[in-house]
Amino acid sequence: MxxxxxxxxxxxxxxxxxxxxxxARPPKKVCVLLSQHSGSPAVAAVEPGARVRLFDVIGASIGAVSCDVHAPVSGVVESIGDFVHPYYKYCQGITIAADPPSEADQTLGFNEAERFxxxxxxxxxxxxxxxxxxxxxxxxxxxxxxxxxxxxxxxxxxxxxxxxxxxxxxxxxxxxxxxxxxxxxxxxxxxxxxxxxxxxxxxxxxxxxxxxxxxxxxxxxxxxxxxxxxxxxxxxxxxxxxxxxxxxxxxxxxxxxxxxxxxxxxxxxxxxxxxxxxxxxxxxxxxxxxxxxxxxxxxxxxxxxxxxxxxxxxxxxxxxxxxxxxxxxxxxxxxxxxxxxxxxxxxxxxxxxxxxxxxSSSGEERCMRCKKCVDSCPMGLDPARLNFISRSGAHEKAEGAGIYSCIECGVCSYICPSRINITHSIILSKKMIMETNVRRRNNDESI
Ligand code: SF4
Ligand code: SF4
The missing domain is CATH 3.40.50.11540 (NADH-ubiquinone oxidoreductase 51kDa subunit)
Structure with missing residues (x-):
């Protein structure tokens, strides 16, 4: 198939x-980010100095698309603040100085049910x-x-x-x-x-x-x-x-x-x-x-x-x-x-x-209109056009060119003989459109 x-x-x-x-070796210290998924980040439910046990809720969900964050170790909360996120730049997180692992931590009940x-x-x-x-x-x-x-x-x-x-x-x-x-x-x-x-x-x-x-x-x-x-x-x-x-x-x-x-x-x-x-x-x-x-x-x-x-x-x-x-x-x-x-x-x-x-260390070159990106896009988009729109700053036109159908797979950037980072341009346009919409909404609400 x-x-x-x-x-x-x-x-x-x-x-x-x-x-x-x-x-992996049991960590001596962890930093548990409150943004663990693509929904709303949780909010800290503990204070610095608090003692937490493995699996305790340390971040409480807020909003419809959110969930709690649990402690991955037992230990003492050291600090709460902004930390580096592997996907975005920064996000709130909770650092915990971990206790040495204990057997009591690992004990969990077992649900015998076979139907749910x-x-x-x-x-x-x-x-x-x-x-x-x-x-x-x-x-x-x-x-x-x-x-x-x-x-x-x-x-x-x-x-x-x-x-x-x-x-x-x-x-x-x-x-x-x-x-x-x-x-x-x-x-x-x-x-x-x-x-x-x-x-x-x-x-x-x-x-x-x-x-x-x-x-x-x-x-x-x-x-x-x-x-x-x-x-x-x-x-x-x-x-x-x-x-x-x-x-x-x-x-x-x-x-x-x-x-x-x-x-x-x-x-x-x-x-x-x-x-x-x-x-x-x-x-x-x-x-x-x-x-x-x-x-x-x-x-x-x-x-x-x-x-x-x-x-x-x-x-x-x-x-x-x-x-x-x-x-x-x-x-x-x-x-x-x-x-x-x-x-x-x-x-x-x-x-x-x-x-x-x-x-390869060589940089981007001009688009040669080979259309390889078009032939390879699994969503049937015209990545070269989306890239052009993004780089010209006319982000609002990207919606009409189907930007929301883009799954950010990176195929167009990989295949491009001119090494143009098309996917990056598309992600940037999506971000700019989102920021413009938020600004508009905020302005409308303040009127
Ligand atoms: S990143 Fe988007 S535009 Fe590029 S190939 Fe994937 S779906 Fe198509
Ligand atoms: S693959 Fe690269 S060079 Fe070819 S049309 Fe697309 S953006 Fe232009």
Whole structure:
């Protein structure tokens, strides 16, 4: 199954794919950012000097699209203030001097239930602040709240990942396949969709076999489950492209839930949902592929949120050679770090360290109107035009050129022979339009 445009990229998994998942060293200090997802940041619910226990709520949700923030360690709150965010420049965070890990911390109850209503699932996702990493890192409970049994026709669970150097989804899917399948079964039993599609890219051959075996062991329970093999092209993991590939029709954001009655989640979200349902465990960890030819010991790491990127790099043996950039969450759609002081947040999936000799240093040249960006854009846009509009400062015209359909995948920048950073121009235009709208709204309210 395929979609228009996109790119077949080298996966570069050779450094880490056969390595085990290892636990990061318990951090001595963490900085827990109050912005852990794309909704409204939480507000601090503790004061400096307060003693907190693992899983305590330290940030309270505000607004409809928000969720609480839990302590990833026990310890004493040192400070509350602005800290570096791995995606944006700065954000409020809470630093905690961590106690040495104790066994009492790890004790969690176990819920024996094997069936949950959709309200119970939604409640567990909200209480444990599970993030939905398919839909732009929004809180999961926001996505599933209000859903009724049989209102969803297709439940699609994505195992897809095809950005270079990243395979954390494949790693955790091998290790926690039982948990992920149980969690999908609970959701399927609660929502009763006509079909449950498990979308796996062609290159994950071992995972396809493992899931196939699992389905074969219990055909009765999994009767509406089907493995769907999807292309290895980037950005197949995008939910609209995934739905379009599987349903064989072009799916827009508004039609996804309303017309097609389609709910898409990914395997890592399903794993955290399992922990929330069975143990009541808040999401305080992320699974990372730490890779690239600029890191001494590439590794698959399970780390606490709030641990610093510099600590993780140190645990992986530090840099080797001259390093040009450290990128969080993918070379195509991730964020290059201007400092290693940023702490980890829930949606983080990778740290990639690129040595100087692997990057071309030449700058942008003029657009030669080759239209390669147009041919490759998976959303059918004209990226060259969007870039021109953005750089001419006429941001308001970008709406008419379809800027809101852009999924910021980075394909146009990657393919451009003139090395024009088109995606950056598009992101800038979106930001400028948003700021203008906010200013207008504020002016209207003050009249
Ligand atoms: S215009 Fe947007 S969606 Fe199209 S290739 Fe560029 S970044 Fe991707
Ligand atoms: S790929 Fe680059 S050079 Fe070619 S049309 Fe697009 S912006 Fe211009």
């Amino acid at each position: 395929d979609f228009h445009g996109g790119l077949k990229l080298p996966l570069n998994h050779e450094l880490t794919i056969d390595k085990p998942l290892t636990l 209503s959709i309200e119970e699932i939604c409640d567990a996702a909200r209480k444990c602040s599970v993030i939905d990493t398919v839909s732009n890192n929004r809180p999961l409970h926001v996505k599933i709240s209000g859903l009724k049994p049989e209102a969803v026709n297709y439940l699609i669970v994505s195992f897809v990942q095809n950005e270079p150097y990243i395979h954390n989804m494949e790693t955790i899917s091998h290790i926690y396949l039982d948990e992920i399948m149980s969690s999908i079964s609970y959701l399927s039993a609660a929502l009763m969709p006509a079909f449950v599609f498990l979308a796996v890219p062609y290159h994950m051959i071992k995972l396809i076999t493992a899931i196939d075996n699992k389905l074969a062991q219990n055909r009765a329970s999994y009767k509406n489950f089907k493995i769907v093999r999807v292309t290895d092209k980037y950005p197949q993991a995008n939910e609209l492209l995934l739905a379009s590939s599987i349903l064989k029709t072009r799916v827009t954001q508004s039609a996804l839930a309303n017309t097609h009655k389609c709910l898409i989640l990914d395997a890592s979200t399903m794993f955290h949902l399992y922990e929330a349902l069975k143990f009541g465990k808040p999401q305080i960890e992320c699974h990372l592929t730490v890779s690239g030819y600029g890191i001494t010991k590439p590794a698959n790491i399970k780390a606490r949120i709030g641990a610093f990127i510099s600590d993780i790099i140190e645990q992986c043996g530090g840099f080797c050679g001259n390093v040009n950039s450290v990128v969080v969450d993918g070379l195509m759609s991730g964020y290059s770090q201007f400092t290693l002081d940023a702490p980890l947040i829930k949606p983080n999936r990778s740290i990639t360290v690129i040595p100087t000799e692997r990057l």
